[in-house]
Every structure is written in C-alpha cells, then in structure tokens.
Amino acid sequence: MPHSPDGWITTTEAAQRLGVKRATLYAYVSRGLLQSQRRAGQQESLFDRAQIDALASASRPSGSPQPVLRFRSIATTVSSQLDGDLLYRGVPLVDVMALDSVEEAAALVVGSIAAQSLSEGDTPAHQIMRTPEIPCDLRALATGISRVPLERRLPVAVQLLAVADPLAGDIDPDRVRSTALALVPAALSLVAGTLPTTRHTLAGGDLAEHLLRALGGRGGSPAELRLARVLLVSLLDHGLTASTVAARVAASTRAGLHDCLAAAYAAMAGPLHGAAPIAAHALLAPGLDPAVAVGRVVREHRGVAGFGHFLYPDGDPRADLVLEAVWQLPGTRPLRRRVDALSHVVAERTGAKPNIDLASAAALHALDLPAEAGEVVFQAARSFGVAAHVVEEYAEEPLRWRGRDPVT
Structure with a gap:
C-alpha cells in the first residue's frame, strides 16, 4: 500500500495497520496518543508511521506513546487533554477550579450540570440528593469502619451504603448521577466514624471539610480547605485509566454503581495508580x-x-x-x-x-496527613469520574469487553 515517503501515512492505512476504525484514530489523537496533520491537496489526515507501528506492536520505544490495547473503539466525553491542559466536559481545569465548590465541579464531571449552565451561572445548587438511612442493625458496623486500615475504609463504606440502598442496582442515568453526588460525602462520614445525613445539596456541604475530618479528625483552616478543594478537583477524572476501565467492564455487565466503584477501587489500590x-x-x-x-x-x-x-x-x-x-x-x-x-x-x-x-x-x-491518606483522597475524588464513565458505559452494548483469542 503506498504511503508518504517522509514517514507519514494516510488515515485509511493507519486504521488498517492498527485494526481499528477511523473514529478510533481520531480519539487517540484527542487523547494525545497519536499526532496527525493535514496537508494542502491531501483529502485524508496523515499519521506518523513510526507511531502507528509502535502501537501496532504494543511496544514503547523511547519517545513513543503508550501502547493501546486492541479493544473496540472506546469514546468518552468526561475529560480530555488539549495542548497540555486537562478539560472536564470541555471546560479547562483552571476554570473548573473557579467554581464555588468541589460539589459543583463533581456535578459537572458526572453530567448533572452542563458546561453551558456553568457559563450562564445557572446551577442546581439546591437540588436535593438523598442517601438511604443506615439500618439500626448495621449502625454498630457503620461506626466501626474507622477501625479499618485507612486506605480500606472508603471502599467498605461504599459497600455498606449499597446494603442500605434497596435501589443500588438501578442503572437509570439520572439516579446514578444523583447517587454518586450523595454517596461520596456519606462514605466520608462513615470513614470518620459518624453516621451520614440522608439529605444533601450541592450548596449544603463542603466535601473538602468532609475529607479533612475523615482523614485528620479536624476541619482545617481556610488555606487548608482551599488546598483540599484544589486537590480533589484535580483528581476528579483523567480519562480511560485503569480504574475507569475496570469500572466500565463491570458496568458492561450492568452491575450497579456501588459494585462498579468496587471494581475501580481494586484497580486504584495498585502502586502504579491510586496508591x-x-x-x-x-x-x-x-x-x-x-x-x-x-x-x-x-x-x-x-x-x-x-x-x-x-x-x-x-x-x-x-x-x-x-x-x-x-x-x-x-x-x-x-x-x-x-x-x-x-x-x-x-x-x-x-x-x-x-x-x-x-x-x-x-x-x-x-496537611500533616499519613501517606495512606493519598489513596483515600484519590478514591474520593475519582469516584465522581468513575460514576460518569459508568453512565457512559450503560449506553453501550452490554458485555462489549469480552476478549477474543487472536487469530494465528
């Protein structure tokens, strides 16, 4: 098949070499995994043949992009990278930082608030989100979570909240989003050893304060709270990482949000990811x-x-x-x-x-917090991004992640 003598090949050839659709190539470009260029008189975009061959062989020579598994095309609108910047739903991270709270940023990521609404100052700050009440026979267990090793507490808390929620398996997108926004502050209350409230609003709490109380037993100064907010917002999502992919695999079986989060937390526990x-x-x-x-x-x-x-x-x-x-x-x-x-x-x-x-x-x-607190911060923040990916996966064909032996 003919290709450009200077090492650039057409979109058609690049897609054939990788065994993917053309749309997948453009998704790789948007995620920074490949480079492309347009030239005058050229109908198709051109791709660097060396980069394509590196992906095709699943190797990573110095300077080449990360290898990409040959799954079906996976698209996400939760976050993206552009010119060295991170964007949530198309909104630059620095602009998301300017929002009034972590809760509003989380609502943007999960899809409860549209980017257009943010620019118009129209956010459902007083929307009520509910967390089921912990049954009486489980309250001793709930308040005992604080005795579990720190990095294990939030996953345990989320599963306990699943037990308390008779609709934990509901995969309706709006319910999943609402559940996620209420679930994380409730889980952090359990991490701190207290029972959560059952009603939440975007304007009615401070996730940063919840976090510091859960990890250090105190609310923190204004500067400490600001630092906690910046850290949480920075970690809300980062595309198709190991944990979001793990959650998507679970979501493809139509598991509920709490169980998809459990899959994500397992991946986060690795020293190359959340830990x-x-x-x-x-x-x-x-x-x-x-x-x-x-x-x-x-x-x-x-x-x-x-x-x-x-x-x-x-x-x-x-x-x-x-x-x-x-x-x-x-x-x-x-x-x-x-x-x-x-x-x-x-x-x-x-x-x-x-x-x-x-x-x-x-x-x-x-903040004078132990090293293990870093994994908890990651779990709490990334739970919102995971929920957003779970909602996206529910819209795809079920069980699409099933592997297939290569043809030899």
Missing part, C-alpha cells in the same frame, strides 16, 4: 537525601514515583495547581525546599517533571 502518592510521600521525608533516594530507585530500574506523565511531557498542569495551593499554607518553606531539591535531582537524572502524585504527596505533608 502512587504513597511512594512519592516517602521521597519527601524530612532529612532524606534526594540524590541517594533517586539513585536507589534508578538502580532498581524503577521510575521515580511522582515524576513524569506521557500525556504531559512539558509538565502536569494538575501538579502546578496543587503545588501552588500548597505553598499558600504557612510553614511550608522547608517542604518547598525538599520538593525543589528532589525535582532538581530527578530532572538531572531522567528529565521528568513533577506530576500529580508528587503534588498529592506534598499536600499530605503540608
């Missing part, structure tokens, strides 16, 4: 020589936790926003020196820049 801030937290310990720490990691042929992201070669915009909020807290100068020293060593050794995991770890140090 990544734990390793980054250790690298910021006071008195640790960053050169020694990074040298040890490099000798073990591992990536340095908290640095680098293939979608953001020029730097993770989420990390910038979170670290900016960290430095607003009084007494963080020593922490900033540790972050700068570690970043300098990593830049010299690998060229990688701080990502959201390092920023999360720095936030935990600034």
Whole structure:
C-alpha cells in the first residue's frame, strides 16, 4: 500500500495497520496518543508511521506513546487533554477550579450540570440528593469502619451504603448521577466514624471539610480547605485509566454503581495508580537525601514515583495547581525546599517533571496527613469520574469487553 515517503501515512492505512476504525484514530489523537496533520491537496489526515507501528506492536520505544490495547473503539466525553491542559466536559481545569465548590465541579464531571449552565451561572445548587438511612442493625458496623486500615475504609463504606440502598442496582442515568453526588460525602462520614445525613445539596456541604475530618479528625483552616478543594478537583477524572476501565467492564455487565466503584477501587489500590502518592510521600521525608533516594530507585530500574506523565511531557498542569495551593499554607518553606531539591535531582537524572502524585504527596505533608491518606483522597475524588464513565458505559452494548483469542 503506498504511503508518504517522509514517514507519514494516510488515515485509511493507519486504521488498517492498527485494526481499528477511523473514529478510533481520531480519539487517540484527542487523547494525545497519536499526532496527525493535514496537508494542502491531501483529502485524508496523515499519521506518523513510526507511531502507528509502535502501537501496532504494543511496544514503547523511547519517545513513543503508550501502547493501546486492541479493544473496540472506546469514546468518552468526561475529560480530555488539549495542548497540555486537562478539560472536564470541555471546560479547562483552571476554570473548573473557579467554581464555588468541589460539589459543583463533581456535578459537572458526572453530567448533572452542563458546561453551558456553568457559563450562564445557572446551577442546581439546591437540588436535593438523598442517601438511604443506615439500618439500626448495621449502625454498630457503620461506626466501626474507622477501625479499618485507612486506605480500606472508603471502599467498605461504599459497600455498606449499597446494603442500605434497596435501589443500588438501578442503572437509570439520572439516579446514578444523583447517587454518586450523595454517596461520596456519606462514605466520608462513615470513614470518620459518624453516621451520614440522608439529605444533601450541592450548596449544603463542603466535601473538602468532609475529607479533612475523615482523614485528620479536624476541619482545617481556610488555606487548608482551599488546598483540599484544589486537590480533589484535580483528581476528579483523567480519562480511560485503569480504574475507569475496570469500572466500565463491570458496568458492561450492568452491575450497579456501588459494585462498579468496587471494581475501580481494586484497580486504584495498585502502586502504579491510586496508591502512587504513597511512594512519592516517602521521597519527601524530612532529612532524606534526594540524590541517594533517586539513585536507589534508578538502580532498581524503577521510575521515580511522582515524576513524569506521557500525556504531559512539558509538565502536569494538575501538579502546578496543587503545588501552588500548597505553598499558600504557612510553614511550608522547608517542604518547598525538599520538593525543589528532589525535582532538581530527578530532572538531572531522567528529565521528568513533577506530576500529580508528587503534588498529592506534598499536600499530605503540608496537611500533616499519613501517606495512606493519598489513596483515600484519590478514591474520593475519582469516584465522581468513575460514576460518569459508568453512565457512559450503560449506553453501550452490554458485555462489549469480552476478549477474543487472536487469530494465528
């Protein structure tokens, strides 16, 4: 099949090489996995043949994009990346940060608020969302969740709330969205060892305060609450990650939201995903020589936790926003020196820049929270994104994720 002599091939050839539809190619471009260009007199977009071949062989030479599994085409409108920025429902992250609360940002992500409504200042702030009351015979168990290891509490709380909800298996999109918005604050109440309220509104609570009370037993200063809000909003969604894919697989069987979240939490528990801030937290310990720490990691042929992201070669915009909020807290100068020293060593050794995991770890140090709290923050925030992906998956053909042996 003919192709451009300078290494660029047509959309048709690229799709055939990968065994995917043309629409899938454009989805890869929107997610930053491939590059394309248009040329005068050329009817089709052109793709870099080297990138296409790298994806086709599921390998990742230096500088090439991440390998992509050959599932059917998967499209999502929950979040996207454009020119090094993260967008929720097409709204840039920095604009989402300007909303009044984490709850409004979460409502945008799950699809309860349209981006157009935000621009017009029309949000259902007083919409009532309900959480079923915990049955009397389960209340001792509910208030005992605080004795479970910290990183296990929120998944246990969500399952307990599923037991209390007779409609937990309902897959109606509006109900799933409403359930998700009420579920996370209710689960955080259980994490803190208290019974949740049964009525919620977008304007009637502060998820950041719920989070700090659940993790540290106190509400926090205005600057600490702002940091918690920035961190939560930064983690609401990030496309088709391991946890959202796990939830989508469960949703394809028409499992209810709570069980789809359980699948997502299992994926988040891995040290390469939701638990990544734990390793980054250790690298910021006071008195640790960053050169020694990074040298040890490099000798073990591992990536340095908290640095680098293939979608953001020029730097993770989420990390910038979170670290900016960290430095607003009084007494963080020593922490900033540790972050700068570690970043300098990593830049010299690998060229990688701080990502959201390092920023999360720095936030935990600034808030005097344990390393395991990083996974809980990730669970709480990403639950909203997972719910949005679950709603999208319910609109697809059931069981579409079933694998097929390759033809040999």
